[in-house]
Amino acid sequence: MKRETPLYRGPRGTADLLPSEQKFWRYLESNAENVAERFGYRRIDTPVFEDSGLFVRGVGQGTDLVEKETYTFQDRGGDMLTLRAEGTAPVCRAYLEHGMHNLVQPVRLYYFTSIYRYERPQAGRYREHHQFGIEAIGDGNPAVDAEVIELGWRFLSGIGLQKFTIQVNSIGDFNCRPTYLGELKDYYAKRRGLLCDDCKVRFERNPLRLLDCKKENCLALSAEAPHSIDHLCGECQEHWDRLKGYLSALGLLFNIDHHLVRGLNYYTRTVFEIQPPVEGSQSAIIGGGRYDGLIQELGGRPTPGIGFGMGIERVILNLREQGISVPDQDGPKVMVSYIGDAACKEAIKLASQLRQEGISATLAPSGKSIKGQMRHAFSLGTAYAIIIGDNELQKGTLILRDMGKGEQQEATLAQVKQILQG
RNA sequence: GUGGGCGUAGCCAAGUGGUCCAAGGCGCCAGGUUGUGGCCCUGGAGAUCGAGGGUUCAAAUCCCUCCGCUCACCCCA
Known part of the structure; x- marks a missing residue:
């Protein structure tokens, strides 16, 4: 007779993981743990919230993530806190806080955790989502870059996903990037009138981002734009060449994407994504790169690091799209x-x-x-x-x-x- | 933040001004003789037709506002 009207519903962009879908989560979490541990990574869990400053310093002022996507609030004691907006900065904070530089380097860590970003939800994008991520901190050797990329690749193929592509690029380091950015701005300065409105802003704020605008006119311009890998300093060049050699040695096919730049400020040298075959909003299923300046930025000594984050919801989306079944969970006997x-x-x-x-x-x-x-x-x-x-x-x-x-x-x-x- | 689509029971869904105090399917519950499943049959519960306002003799069906969902852009996993 009387209708049940719920007084509350889950907040926008969040999802209840119902019993019927738990099999995906169990399956992915156990596979992630297996792969990570097979590569010698150990699990770390960090708090859901952090000092807001961690993300501002770590991810960087001027990034969309920090400027408009964080869940930030003041607690009853007056501290400014932010819900975990990405995985790398908290892990680096923990590395520093617990003196992990005293451990055998590199320190290999993985996590399986929730991430919070205030965005308009759409397919494969939520305000609360989950990431499997790894970080290898303390070794600048490109062999580690290759290892990290391989780990991501092995995970995806291990669960049966196919037709994914590895995209890599090098955006140089703090020595050579300024030179490159200069060239890039020179190039675009001459063609400024042709840029879209968004790109006019990017020109001032974050010229690297000019490269991945998808508007027709801008695509035409970025196609001819100078490539970052043509402006690497000696060390970055060597790093890049060795990485490519290692990836090939591992039998991993990769695509060099001159327009792959990524949105977080801490990246240096290697940046990469692993993308599913279909176009669309869930463009990258794995995104990551090297962050040789981050630990120092957070107050530590100069320490290299590299890692990736992988979107679990997007993995599940692709499992469904590719019709891959995962083991059912047992009920009572x-x-x-x-x-x-x-x-x-x-x-x-x-x-x-x-x-x-x-x-x-x-x-x-x-x-x-x-x-x-x-x-x-x-x-x-x-x-x-x-x-x-x-x-x-x-x-x-x-x-x-x-x-x-x-x-x-x-x-x-x-x-x-x-x-x-x- | 910008733009498009959508909103009928737990789920899917017919119905576009009167015959709708709303069809059907799935699911749920109960029965099909007394202590037994799957198929089948019968019956039942379950809908203020997203909310509020308006037009009309009459609205789920038309108009307005709001809310929610969804897809795309931005950006990202």
Whole structure:
């Protein structure tokens, strides 16, 4: 008669991960852990919120992420806090805070965590999403760059995703990038009138971003624009060449994308993405790069680092698109049904005993006929049902029904346990 | 922040001014004789037709406002 009207709904851009979809999450999390640990990475979890300054300093003033996408609030003590807006800066903060530079370098870390960004939601983009990420801190060797890219690649192919492409680029370091940016601005300065309105702003604020504008006119301009890899200093050039060599040695096919620049300020040298075959908003499923200046920016000594973040929701989207199935989760193995109050008590005890033996068991719903209870067992998908009624109570036995075969037998508790454990 | 699409029961969905106090399907609940499932059959519960206002003799159907969802842009995972 009366309608249930929810007073609240989940906040915009968030999602409840219902039992029916948990199999994806379990599957991806365990695969991520397996791959990461196979590469020698160890798990780290950082708080959901951090000092707001961490993201401002780490990710950088002038980035969209910091300027318009953070969830920032003041707590009751007056501290400014920000919900985790990305994974790298918190991990670097923890590296510093716990003196991990005293550990054997590089320190290899991974995480599987939630990220918060105030954005308009759309396919593959949410205000709360989850990332699997890794960071290798303390070794500037391009071998580590290759390792990080390979790890991401192995994860994706390990879960059955196909037709992904690796995009790489080098945007130089703090020595050679200014020179390149100068060239870039010279190039665009001569063609300024042709730029779109957004790009006119980019020209002033963040010229690198001119390269990845997708508007027709701007695409034509960026196609002819100078390439960052043609302006690398000696060290960056060597790093870049060795990386390409290592990736090839690993048999990883990659695409050099001169327009790949990424939106966070901390990147140096290597930047990369792994992209799914379909165009669209979920352009990158993995994004990452080297951040050799970040630790220092956060107050540490100069320390190289590289890592990536991978969007779990986007992975799931692609699993669905490519029709890849993931293992189902098991329900209870047996349902204990009963007839009458006396039997109910026995059923409760029996279910408890079975669980203590490591057998997953659930009690039949109350107030149902045997027929109703059997229907219930069928829809739960339990392999067995146990029936306790007056007859069984008197005889001290149980009925064990094999739901698959549709056959049942009278058995003692010991026999039942043995069969269920087999 | 900008632009497009959409909003009928838990889910899918018919219906575009009167015969709709709203069809159908899935799911849910109960029965199909007395202690037993899957198919099938029967019955049942469940909808202030997103909310508010307006037009009209009459609105789920037309208009306005708001809210929500969704897709795209920006940007990102």
